[in-house]
Amino acid sequence: MPPTRTVRLRLLPTTPQERKLHRLANTAAKAWNEVNYLRRRQFFAKQGVDLRGTYNEIYNRYRRILAPAALQQILNKNNEAWLGFFALLAKLNAGELPPHVKKVSPPGYWKDRLLGRRVKRLVVRSDRYYVEPVNGGEGYIVLKDFGMRVRYAGRIKWSGKQGRLEIVYERGRWFAYLTVEVGAQPPAGNPKGYVRGTYDRIQIKQPKGDKKAFIDIGINNLFAAVIEGSDRAILIKGTPLKAEYFWWKRQKALYQGVRDVRRNLGLPWQSWHRRYLRALWRMRERLRHYRNTAVRGLAEVLWESGVSEVYVGYPEDIAHDQQNEYVVNVWGYKKLVQRLTEVLAEYGIKLYAADEHSTSKTCSICGEIHENGRVHRGLYVCKRFNVALNADINAARNIAANLGFKTPAPKKIEAYYPTSNGLTPKRGNGRDPHSAAPAL
Ligand SMILES: [Zn+2]
Incomplete structure (x- = not known):
């Protein structure tokens, strides 16, 4: 498998775009928190966590509010978080974790506990966006499900097949994190799913000696x-x-x-x-x-x-x-x-x-x-x-x-x-x- 790298870009949305991003990310966080709440409740009641049932429940609740592809990504990410937690738990019980790890915690909420403010984050599937570089330092990210074309600033170092995109609001700024399978070609069905950066292979230099x-x-x-x-x-x-x-x-x-x-x-x-x-x-x-x-x-x-x-x-x-x-x-x-x-x-x-x-x-x-x-x-x-x-x-x-x-x-x-x-x-x-x- 080709190596994967993450590219981080600063997003520069217009004011209406920013308002929309806030609204969408807020809804995404709500969906995350609700599915996570159901799962945590089952977990702490020792009922066994029903990933599929809770997934469907929240999916049906939100599919008219958030684009289904975007909603699925949030729910999938929560699934991954729970599966990761179960794997850790199994290791802990088998005594395979380092001695200083005494407990592991189930996935948390996308929320600041004290202020009650939601953590704003959107997850976009690899075929639901594309990147349009204008030059080496800026361009646009097109978000198909949200009908948006958002300007970005930042150099894209790696070329290759694009993976999942995460849009995160951090300290008053929006960032895009996209994964790139360096050097890999996009699937035939999604020719635009190729990020054009500076390098299409990881090795940039040759060793001078041995x-x-x-x-x-x-x-x-x-x-x-x-x-x-x-x-x-x-x-x-x-x-x-x-x-x-x-x-x-x-x-x-x-x-x-x-x-x-x-x-x-x-x-x-x-x-x-x-x-x-x-x-x-x-x-x-x-x-x-x-x-x-x-x-x-x-x-x-x-x-x-x-x-x-x-x-x-x-x-x-x-x-x-x-x-x-x-x-x-x-x-x-x-x-x-x-x-x-x-x-x-x-x-x-x-x-x-x-x-x-x-x-x-x-x-x-x-x-x-x-x-x-x-x-x-x-x-x-x-x-x-x-x-x-x-x-x-x-x-x-x-x-x-x-x-x-x-x-x-x-x-x-x-x-x-x-x-x-x-x-x-x-x-x-x-x-x-x-x-x-x-x-x-
Ligand atoms: Zn000595």
Whole structure:
């Protein structure tokens, strides 16, 4: 199956179009909430959830208000959410989920619980819309069921067969998310179902060489990479993400706190709740941006270094460390690796997940496990030869060793910070003295 990517476009509806979008999305949310209510009620009454019966009930209730194709998409999406929930539940009961996952919840409502305002979202089937680019940065999306032709802004990176389209209202703006099967042709019955973007294949660049890189994923260093036959080690610092996360976390707690106090006192609290929601949204956006910058920056550096294969370790100590909410919220190992896999593919670089066995505890110099080898400030000390090296680079070297490859011995470290503007090379600012120290 061809790889799928999501394209995000900003929609710029006219005023009457916007009014119509609000109305339609509101109805869609109502349909979602009603079907979800029926299902939740059955679930909590332990009656067994009748997906088909509830589907038909809501379908019949709404089919005159919302275009049937659009209505089906909402109900199908709710079906998918429930099936996903059942699958998780089964895994939970079989003890197959990570230990920090104690419970899973049934699908929620498209609604803000406190303000009672609906979440506005429309789902459009792949053959019920088409995209008309005007030039590289703008065009129109034609929504057949709603009789609308809405202007969009944004570059479409990928060409291929279009999938489902979601139209979402976020912080006062409308966005379109469309999935594209990159390079695939549309079905014969829907020749217009082809999105024309910049690239019709995922791989945009050719690898410059055939080196292997070994990467440890962590918190203080989001990525620590050593490269076969290279005297450089690469660190992509995680500190900006961490700072960003904790800053927004404080903002959220503040707004939430004021909101709750005012609510309890019977004072107007709604504006504080809105601030809280805005903070939540901005936090998500900022973190996503930083993560993407880090991933793309790493891919670029690896490509420049002639890498064609990457081995990423599964960080056992981090993943199992449930006390760290930061890890769960920001760092999402799976998501990060998936994103890395996707971006590396654009550079023709393959990613393999490696079993990271004791890579953080073992000494990559002598192969022993030194008691308390990992010391303060991200250093690992070899007790036998009395040398200190960056702990994450130690782990990355161990990934190579565990796989039976020659362990790269970097002589210098290049550290980069993800910023809102791409990666910047780190200059000594005294915040992390050891990252500038020789690697070995
Ligand atoms: Zn040692």
